[in-house]
Amino acid sequence: MSDLWRRAPAHVAAFVAVAAKAWRMQWREGWFWQVGVIAALTLTVPVLLSARALAGPDEQQAARFAAVAGTDNYLAFAAIGIVVFTWVLTTMQSVSIALATERRLGTLGVAWASLAPRMLLLAADAAGRALAQAWFGVVSFATLLVLFRFELSVAPLGLILVLVTGFMASLAVGVVLVGFVIRYRDAGMLAATLLMASASLAGIAYPISVLPEWAQVVGHALPLTWIARGLRAALVFGNAPEAFLAAGVLLGMTVVLGIVGWRLFGRLERAARRHGVLEAF
Numbered sequence: 304m305s306d307l308w309r310r311a312p313a314h315v316a317a318f319v320a321v322a323a324k325a326w327r328m329q330w331r332e333g334w335f336w337q338v339g340v341i342a343a344l345t346l347t348v349p350v351l352l353s354a355r356a357l358a359g360p361d362e363q364q365a366a367r368f369a370a371v372a373g374t375d376n377y378l379a380f381a382a383i384g385i386v387v388f389t390w391v392l393t394t395m396q397s398v399s400i401a402l403a404t405e406r407r408l409g410t411l412g413v414a415w416a417s418l419a420p421r422m423l424l425l426a427a428d429a430a431g432r433a434l435a436q437a438w439f440g441v442v443s444f445a446t447l448l449v450l451f452r453f454e455l456s457v458a459p460l461g462l463i464l465v466l467v468t469g470f471m472a473s474l475a476v477g478v479v480l481v482g483f484v485i486r487y488r489d490a491g492m493l494a495a496t497l498l499m500a501s502a503s504l505a506g507i508a509y510p511i512s513v514l515p516e517w518a519q520v521v522g523h524a525l526p527l528t529w530i531a532r533g534l535r536a537a538l539v540f541g542n543a544p545e546a547f548l549a550a551g552v553l554l555g556m557t558v559v560l561g562i563v564g565w566r567l568f569g570r571l572e573r574a575a576r577r578h579g580v581l582e583a584f
Contacts (some may be wrong), residue, residue: 318427325431347385347443350508351451352366372510378453380540382444387531389444390440391473392498397436398429398477429477433470458537465533467551472526475557478564489583501525506532526556 350553358364372465441453448455480497504518505527511519522528533549536542 308349313362314423318423319487321427322431322434325428326435327431327551328334328534329435332582333517334521344446345387347382347447348450350385351447352381353376354378354508355451361499371513374419376453376539378447378451379455380535382447382451383534383538384531386440386447386500387469388505388507388527389443390437391469391527391530393436393439394433394470395480395498397433397475398425398474398521400429400432410575425481426474428479429474432475437470455538456541458543458546461543461550462534462537465530465537465546465553466559468550468557469526469530469533471557472530472560474552475564477525479560479567480572481564481568501527501533504528526553526560 331521358368358377365375365377368377368380372380374380447453504514504522505525506514506522507527511528512521529549529552533546533553536545536549
């Protein structure tokens with residue numbers, strides 16, 4: 304333990320350096336801006352158009368939505384849901400993408416030949432990529448706000464806390480998944496499928512209270528659910544205590560998932576070395 308604390312400043316410096324490098328590399332890519340704008344439009348606008356269509360020409364269905372969601376501001380509710388989903392999905396996958404990039408370049412073993420923990424370096428690379436890609440969420444939400452002109456009721460501190468803890472929880476999920484990717488080369492598609500499937504249980508386009516009880520239980524175990532819940536509390540309902548609750552739950556999930564992911568990664572990484580598939584792709 305004393306050795307760990309002695310090396311902590313160097314580990315922090317390594318994390319910051321790797322994250323900054325990944326951040327700069329993402330922003331310097333010429334395609335990054337064009338693809339980002341296109342993706343922000345194509346992934347989010349159809350969801351809002353569908354929500355408006357379901358409300359009817361005179362929004363006669365909005366009252367039914369308000370009865371279960373607690374608000375008739377269905378456009379803001381749906382906008383937050385789809386933006387959260389795309390943001391969290393890219394953040395969760397950033398750890399696997401960082402691994403795949405090093406593996407594809409054949410530098411995975413060299414990159415980890417240092418005193419810094421391997422997972423720390425991988426998480427730093429992922430964090431830098433995810434921070435750069437967070438602009439997808441900003442562009443998406445700003446676009447929807449301009450096009451559909453829905454109202455917001457903002458709780459600033461709650462918003463910040465949910466964004467920070469949501470980002471950390473999303474990376475922690477990525478740490479859990481990346482162990483399987485490094486050991487089983489085809490696990491990337493499985494991880495993506497599981498992440499996509501979680502949207503139906505997290506209440507992206509509707510309140511999870513309309514789901515069966517078993518689905519609600521599963522949904523409440525997902526970070527995605529609490530990120531959406533916290534951001535809706537902070538942006539739609541202006542409910543700071545509810546946003547604080549979501550941030551607290553997300554912080555707890557980050558700690559638990561981080562510990563589980565760290566240990567799981569260590570075991571699966573050693574197994575990958577034994578089977579000679581560490582840098583195979």
